Amino acid sequence: MTSASFQIHLAFKLATALLAVAGSVVILMALTRLIPGDPATVILGSRATPEAVAALNARIGLDKPLAGQVLAFFGRLVSGDLGEDVFNGRPVLTLVAAALPNTVALAISAMLCAIAIGVPLALLSARWPGGKTDRLIAFLSVGFISTPSFVVSVFLLMVFSVTLRWFPVLGAGDAGDIGDQLWHLVLPTAALAIGWIGYIARLLRSSLLEVLGESHIRTLRAYGVSEAKILMKYALKPAILPTVAVLGMGFGELLGGAVFAEVIFNRPGLGSLIYDAIRTRNYPVVQGGVFIIVLLYVLTNLAADLAQSLIDPRERARLASRKEA
Secondary structure, three states: OOHHHHHHHHHHHHHHHHHHHHHHHHHHHHHHHHOOOOHHHHHHOOOOOHHHHHHHHHHOOOOOOHHHHHHHHHHHHHOOOOOEOOOOOOEHHHHHHHHHHHHHHHHHHHHHHHHHHHHHHHHHHHHOOOOHHHHHHHHHHHHHHHOOHHHHHHHHHHHHHHHOOOOOOOOOOOOOOHHHHHHHHHHHHHHHHHHHHHHHHHHHHHHHHHHHOOHHHHHHHHOOOOHHHHHHHHHHHHHHHHHHHHHHHHHHHHHHHHHHHHHHOOOOOHHHHHHHHHHOOOHHHHHHHHHHHHHHHHHHHHHHHHHHHHHOHHHHHHHHHHHHO
16 A cells, blocks of 8 residues: 555544544533423522522523534544533543543453454354354354343353352552452453454454465365464464454443443442443533544554555455446
């Protein structure tokens, strides 16, 4: 891929990402306005004076029309201002920055778990396609993919924490005890990772079988190279390239899934912050937290797409041919 074609591709992806973020903000603002009840009245109580209600609505920007709210949000965003907490006046960016590392750590641990289990399952399936092992892994993978993470979260919590008492029920562990924190991380990680274990296993298996059917692999077999060596040394690297983009999308989705897992497992993080803000109608915190999640989702997808464009020869050839056309 030439430098010019990559620059065109990059510009297109950046424009698409900006439109996605802007559209998400508009939808978020619109949904906020559709929630029944006056937020200021809910926050201040039914005995609040009309003047106090009007002042709070003006403070959080709900006195403006939708277009005005969106423009005001982006105007503040230029200077890194996501608004203030309605109750304590703290900057939303400060609250999000304090909560985000816990959410990112949970998403990263779930992604690493999915890769560590999904890749070996794909290799086993591709090694004996159509066999009992392949059929069993296919059955499990479909089950993993089909089950929502919040259902898995509740199941794991009830079985392994409440019934068997192998793992702690709620929380994130003692701040100064790394072992306790990791122990509290096991069930949320498993709940988030299980669907992506199945997805990675099926996707990589399909790519492996495609590579294993190519002519140079048949030549290696004719020279007596073992199937295990062919699979690990010659097939895995080219087959795993399409998975890169999926992992980028997966990490963005895991960030969103971590929000629900944090609520179910009562873990501190962005999910708990947003949930508490929704419950108390703290709209600046809701808008700021959701915006950061959307932004991270878009950026991880963009990074994965660009990485695939750089490392996948087929993608480079496709972009080059598009430019020539």
